[in-house]
Amino acid sequence: MTNLTLTNVRPMGAAATNLHIADGRFADAAPEGAEVIDCGGRILIPGLIEAHTHLDKSLLGLPWYRNEVGPRLIDKIDNERAVKVSLGLDPRVQSERQAIQSVAFGTTHIRSHVDVDTHHGLAGVEGVMATREKLAGIVDIEIVAFPQSGMITRPGTVELMDEALSMGVEVVGGLDPCGIDRDPRAHLDAIFALADKHGKPIDIHLHERDALGWLSMEEILVRTRAHGMQGQVTVSHAFCLGAADRAAVAALQDQLAEARIHIVTTAPSATTVPAVKELRALGILTGSGSDGIRDTWGPYGNGDMLERAMFIGLRNNLRRDDEVELALDICTHGGAAVMGIDSYGLTPGCAADAVLVEGETVAEAVALRAPRKLVLKGGRVTARDGACVLDAP
Numbered sequence: 001m002t003n004l005t006l007t008n009v010r011p012m013g014a015a016a017t018n019l020h021i022a023d024g025r026f027a028d029a030a031p032e033g034a035e036v037i038d039c040g041g042r043i044l045i046p047g048l049i050e051a052h053t054h055l056d057k058s059l060l061g062l063p064w065y066r067n068e069v070g071p072r073l074i075d076k077i078d079n080e081r082a083v084k085v086s087l088g089l090d091p092r093v094q095s096e097r098q099a100i101q102s103v104a105f106g107t108t109h110i111r112s113h114v115d116v117d118t119h120h121g122l123a124g125v126e127g128v129m130a131t132r133e134k135l136a137g138i139v140d141i142e143i144v145a146f147p148q149s150g151m152i153t154r155p156g157t158v159e160l161m162d163e164a165l166s167m168g169v170e171v172v173g174g175l176d177p178c179g180i181d182r183d184p185r186a187h188l189d190a191i192f193a194l195a196d197k198h199g200k201p202i203d204i205h206l207h208e209r210d211a212l213g214w215l216s217m218e219e220i221l222v223r224t225r226a227h228g229m230q231g232q233v234t235v236s237h238a239f240c241l242g243a244a245d246r247a248a249v250a251a252l253q254d255q256l257a258e259a260r261i262h263i264v265t266t267a268p269s270a271t272t273v274p275a276v277k278e279l280r281a282l283g284i285l286t287g288s289g290s291d292g293i294r295d296t297w298g299p300y301g302n303g304d305m306l307e308r309a310m311f312i313g314l315r316n317n318l319r320r321d322d323e324v325e326l327a328l329d330i331c332t333h334g335g336a337a338v339m340g341i342d343s344y345g346l347t348p349g350c351a352a353d354a355v356l357v358e359g360e361t362v363a364e365a366v367a368l369r370a371p372r373k374l375v376l377k378g379g380r381v382t383a384r385d386g387a388c389v390l391d392a393p
Helices: 073-086 091-104 123-134 157-167 184-198 210-226 246-258 276-281 305-315 321-339 362-368
Strands: 004-011 017-022 025-027 035-038 043-046 048-053 107-115 140-146 171-175 202-206 233-237 262-265 286-288 354-357 374-377 380-384
Touching: 043 321, 043 362, 048 091, 048 286, 048 305, 048 321, 091 107, 091 123, 091 374, 091 380, 107 123, 107 202, 107 321, 123 140, 123 157, 140 157, 157 171, 157 184, 171 184, 184 202, 184 210, 202 210, 210 233, 210 246, 246 276, 262 321, 276 286, 276 321, 286 305, 286 321, 305 321, 305 362, 321 362
Parallel strands: 004 035, 004 043, 048 107, 107 140, 140 171, 171 202, 202 233, 233 262, 262 286
Antiparallel strands: 004 017, 017 025, 043 354, 354 374, 374 380
């Protein structure tokens, strides 16, 4: 049923009203024969946006994995590539498990970075594509071709990336041009060439800190301008924007704003992070995501983007109600804007992707993070009382 009337509902914490859904979109009037759902005075927010995760390699549903890897980034990357084989990791099953769990928490859109490398080829892409097809109408999944193991240092990866994009992958990914490939110009030239060839946007992991990260950012800016890709480039993590030299960061952020480069932060606890209030003041689109969820890198994460809003608030010292609302906005409208999702929101004409949450106010909903009473995707009920309508495999 995609024709509904939601009674006694408070959009974004406003006064209780009735909302109507016709043919999967919010409407001005009740459609004939609409099912009526009493929302009990709860708050309705737009569907939560998971703008950065890795569906292909979660360990959800598998026996506990004992992690003894580290401490370097490359240690984790090399270990993960091997463990996928030893554990017999099936990216189709694992991506479906994580996506269904995310739906239960109110996620309606997911951007997943999926590994492309010369060891596993395109198995991850094929697995997540199968999940995307199976869960169509439950959650929208966008795929980023992600060269986790490097591109320039692993000949053949660029060609695999090219093939993934020809298969229907939507976004060109990249990773630490200095720290992993040790050749920022070659790495970024390859990424932007693929984007040009396929007419695709870009989303680059950038873990590099301080001056090294600033160098990569400058190279990204140069190519964004040269290729006319303003508004089509996202930098995920962007730890270098949390550096102590705020004057240098401010100058860089001004350039990012001018080039309309987007930022996605996962608000991790162990490193510097972008200051989201500064980004908002400059008009830089900012989204968020869970990153890896219970994987070989670490045991944490559950896919709850309300919890991620809390993490954003904690890392950015957001305490006032309006500041907590900003944290949630990053996990809703911010992520939707970064991903270019059309017709997003709660107004007439928008797709009826929405979540019913508990609390007197939006800020309290983030603080409580109670099980979601109801999740809608295109007006279809996809979860009730914290459980997806589909069982995980």
